[in-house]
Amino acid sequence: MKCFCCDGRFENKEMVHLDTKNYCRPCAIGLFGDLAKKAPPIPDETNLKRFESHTKVFFALISGFWFFIFLYDLVTGVSAKIRTKYSSGKGKNESR
Numbered sequence: 866m867k868c869f870c871c872d873g874r875f876e877n878k879e880m881v882h883l884d885t886k887n888y889c890r891p892c893a894i895g896l897f898g899d900l901a902k903k904a905p906p907i908p909d910e911t912n913l914k915r916f917e918s919h920t921k922v923f924f925a926l927i928s929g930f931w932f933f934i935f936l937y938d939l940v941t942g943v944s945a946k947i948r949t950k951y952s953s954g955k956g957k958n959e960s961r
């Protein structure tokens with residue numbers, strides 16, 4: 866992440882978000898003083914992205930699983946319907 870003040874590149878944990886801009890800690894303390902010391906560090910973006918991708922995979926797996934269940938239910942339901950239709954038709958034919 867880039868510092869708005871000195872244009873240096875820093876790790877997220879060394880950065881402070883103040884006044885809608887990101888500053889490195891030395892710049893922030895120089896500009897804002899105690900306010901920068903109290904400001905919470907920016908959360909690690911890579912961890913956040915990793916978490917996001919994990920949840921995406923998790924939801925994809927769950928939705929895929931439910932889709933499979935739905936398909937299975939659909940196929941078994943249709944085959945059961947066909948079977949009952951066939952057997953009832955057969956029964957009608959036999960009664961005649």
Ligand SMILES: [Zn+2]
Pocket residue numbers: 868869870871872873888889890891892893
């Ligand atoms: Zn700086």
